[in-house]
Amino acid sequence: MTLSLGAIVDALGGELHGERTQQIHGLSTLALAGPGQLSFIANERYRQQLADSAAGCIIVGPPLAAAAQARGACIVAESPYVYYARVTQLWKRHTSPGRPAGVHPSAVVHPGAQVDPQAWIGPLCVVEQGARIGPGTVLHSRVTVGENCRIGARCILHAGVVIGADGFGFAPTPEGWEKIEQLGAVQIGDDVEIGANTCIDRGALADTVLEDGVKLDNLIQIGHNVRVGRHTAMAACVGVAGSATIGAHCTIGGAAVVLGHLQLADRVHISAASVVTRSLLQPGHYSGFFPIDDNDRWEKNAAVLKRLHDLRTRLQTLEKRSNQSTSP
Template sequence: MALSLGQIVESLGGRLIGDPQHLIQKLAPLDTAQADALSFLSNPKYQSQLATTQAGCVIVSPAVADATDARTALIVAANPYHYFARLTQLWRQHTRVSDEPLVHPSAVIHPQAHVDATARIGPLCVVERGAHIGANTWLKSGVTVGEDCRIGERCIVHAGVVIGADGFGFALFEGRWEKIEQLGAVRIGNDVEIGANTCIDRGALDDTVIEDGVKLDNLVQIGHNVHVGANTAMAGCAGVAGSARIGANCTVGGGAVVLGHLQLADGVHISAASVVMRSIRQPGQYSGVFPIDDNASWEKNAATLRQLHRLRDRIKSLESALESQKK
């Protein structure tokens, strides 16, 4: 597999400074790329690496192109990282061998499910009755799509994902849990990507909704009746409890937890491992993590933390004492 620099700019645009015949055989990070590799520079912080990189060609912004006297070939693009993303797609397109049938014969698809003729269903997937898989959507291996759940177009669903398991709903009655049957489904928009072994539960009465362009990483848990707004992204192991409503263009860091029934405005960013315990109405970055420390220091600080409220009272007393001295 090789593409010339000329072929690349012909496909993706950008201005080439260098030899269009030069062959690129791989994409690589700036610090390890060799002459057969194409790399990119999106963060001006690393601009000094341009002088030393062995890369055959580097994608750079116009400003960087103007400032550099690097002798490597350059592709100049307004947004180098976006250009690089499109380049990975071009690369994948040329390297992917697609000798397999769109629907793998080992998949178990209910006759009353609707699978678009252009959708790809990998080995050992299960698509239940009434489920709907949209155009150009790809279920990789071992994905389960439960009854009546709908997935839009151009989605990618990675291995082991479970869409439409029952939400966690029970009524406590005389010390035992009575099951509340989950009668809703899951509705997933277009251009959604869902990471391996992630779970999205069906709603109790209404549906759980994942809007267009949402990206979920691996091992994410989405409870019943959650609503995730368009283009929101959640990193691995994040969990969103039932009926929470996450806005559009949010990010939720890895291992973060959003409690049930809360609302997050559009543009809210939750740091990794933080726990959202109240609704957040203003966009911005929010955090709540105990800072890690060597174990001995942590133990002392954690022990003191359990008396923090009393420490505050002692400060108050000191302030009063000093105040009364003044009088």
């Protein structure tokens, strides 16, 4: 399948330098693209690679427009990375048959669920009683949406997602644990994407909430009564414990952990594999994980770390002595 450069700029805007009739057979990275392919350069840092690329056409920003034109065909766009994202969408629409609306015959949808006629419920999904699925939303295969959970418009739920399993709530008794029935549900806004095998638990009393535009990667755990603010994104394997409130426009790196009942302000950014143990009320970039090293060196350093408090005490002792000896 092919798209002409003219068709691309007609659909997406941008300033074409080159022939409208030139045909594009696919998209590729700057290094790998051939003469039939379209590529992009999102960052001026990669200016050096521009001249060497064999791409048929390159999407660039205004600062690289002259250099790109000197090389050959290009499309100049304000934000080349966003433009590239929109080209992938155009390409997908052009090359894939439109996903059908409706319910795959193998899905199990409770008659008391409300599925918008413009939604798609994929093979072997389960939509339980009282659940609501908004227009344009896609459930890929083997997704479960539990009782009374609501999914907004234009959401994408990948295979194996579980929305609305019980939150983890038990009262300790001398004999063991007494189950606290989870009486809340899950509310998911519009334009939310949820990765494969990710789990969003239902609330204990009130609902668990993902606001509009939240993007979650695969194998993420969102505990009961968590609230995730608009346009916050989390990479894979993150765990968010119950009743945490995460602001808008945050990013949480892969395998990070957020403990329960904490609050994260808007625009908080957490590095991968970090453990958030206190509320972070100021925007900023926070980190905390052990740096990797050769195993032998790590072992030596880790052994000293287990006596770090003693080390400080010894240092204080020396400081006192030193201060005494230098005092008159």
